[in-house]
Amino acid sequence: MAGDLDPTRRPASQVTVDERSEGQRIDNFLRHRLKGVPKTRLYRSLRRGEVRVNKGRIRPDYRLKRGDVVRIPPLRYPQAREAHPGEPVLTRLARSVLHEDPGLIVLNKPAGLAVHGGSGTSFGVIEALRRLRPEIKGLDLVHRLDRDTSGCLLVAKKRRILTELHRMLRDGQVAKRYLALVMGRWQGGERRVTARLRKNTLSSGERLVRLDPEGKRAVSQFKALETTRNASLIEARLLTGRTHQIRVHCASIGCPIAGDPKYGDRDFNRRGRHWGLRRMFLHASRVEFSHPTSGVTVRFDAPLPDDLQAILDRLGLKR
Numbered sequence: 001m002a003g004d005l006d007p008t009r010r011p012a013s014q015v016t017v018d019e020r021s022e023g024q025r026i027d028n029f030l031r032h033r034l035k036g037v038p039k040t041r042l043y044r045s046l047r048r049g050e051v052r053v054n055k056g057r058i059r060p061d062y063r064l065k066r067g068d069v070v071r072i073p074p075l076r077y078p079q080a081r082e083a084h085p086g087e088p089v090l091t092r093l094a095r096s097v098l099h100e101d102p103g104l105i106v107l108n109k110p111a112g113l114a115v116h117g118g119s120g121t122s123f124g125v126i127e128a129l130r131r132l133r134p135e136i137k138g139l140d141l142v143h144r145l146d147r148d149t150s151g152c153l154l155v156a157k158k159r160r161i162l163t164e165l166h167r168m169l170r171d172g173q174v175a176k177r178y179l180a181l182v183m184g185r186w187q188g189g190e191r192r193v194t195a196r197l198r199k200n201t202l203s204s205g206e207r208l209v210r211l212d213p214e215g216k217r218a219v220s221q222f223k224a225l226e227t228t229r230n231a232s233l234i235e236a237r238l239l240t241g242r243t244h245q246i247r248v249h250c251a252s253i254g255c256p257i258a259g260d261p262k263y264g265d266r267d268f269n270r271r272g273r274h275w276g277l278r279r280m281f282l283h284a285s286r287v288e289f290s291h292p293t294s295g296v297t298v299r300f301d302a303p304l305p306d307d308l309q310a311i312l313d314r315l316g317l318k319r
Contacts, residue, residue, distance in 0.1 A: 151284025186224035
């Protein structure tokens with residue numbers, strides 16, 4: 001409501017990038033510094049050249065270098081509210097830790113919890129984790145999962161760990177596997193999908209991804225684990241990490257994910273609700289990589305949540 005907002009206008013400022021922000025994308029840097037400013041407004045500022053780095057225009061995916069001077073324009077924004085996740089969320093998050101060491105936390109992210117606040121969400125995993133662990137000053141998300149996707153989520157505790165894992169993700173050195181329930185009986189054995197993807201952001205801030213021959217390269221590897229006449233449990237392996245990649249690639253080959261509200265099949269989703277499915281059946285089951293500190297290959301597995309396991313049991317599918 002308008003009466004709840006405290007309209008303020010920030011003056012233009014110059015910020016010099018230090019080692020904590022080195023390697024971060026400029027759009028993520030701005031979202032962190034300008035909490036409460038709508039995402040659409042930030043991207044409009046980037047497109048118009050209102051945000052400058054070293055006095056020049058930059059793209060939203062520009063990665064900051066130490067010593068860069070960022071001009072942050074004056075913006076009118078609603079006063080940001082401090083996120084206050086309740087004790088049930090904090091307790092649930094504390095129980096979801098799969099692994100922790102001096103540089104890294106691996107979570108089995110619960111479904112229904114966004115990875116960060118924004119777009120109508122007052123807080124997410126990272127805000128809750130910072131509140132849960134205030135003694136750790138450098139907590140940052142290594143990657144993202146959709147709100148309804150459960151499973152392995154990496155959180156860095158140090159900037160150098162974050163930077164190195166980002167590099168490994170870009171270079172395809174982090175192996176991520178997902179479990180998904182898709183429509184129909186899977187045909188053709190193991191399949192590789194290479195359709196290019198383009199991400200669009202609507203005026204509402206919603207992200208929508210389409211197949212586009214001129215889009216970014218995207219490669220997914222799929223194989224069936226169990227099938228029935230109406231549905232199949234598949235394993236998906238990402239060879240690139242595009243937004244909504246698994247969801248769009250599955251839909252593109254006629255096997256949309258059960259419960260997917262954006263790219264799914266309406267009749268199949270209705271059938272899923274009859275089975276008891278209350279969210280998208282997509283789970284990040286495994287992540288494997290060389291640990292940035294030790295160089296040793298590590299692997300983390302997230303058990304399938306009870307709600308998804310109950311669907312498999314009802315369909316007679318084995319994990």
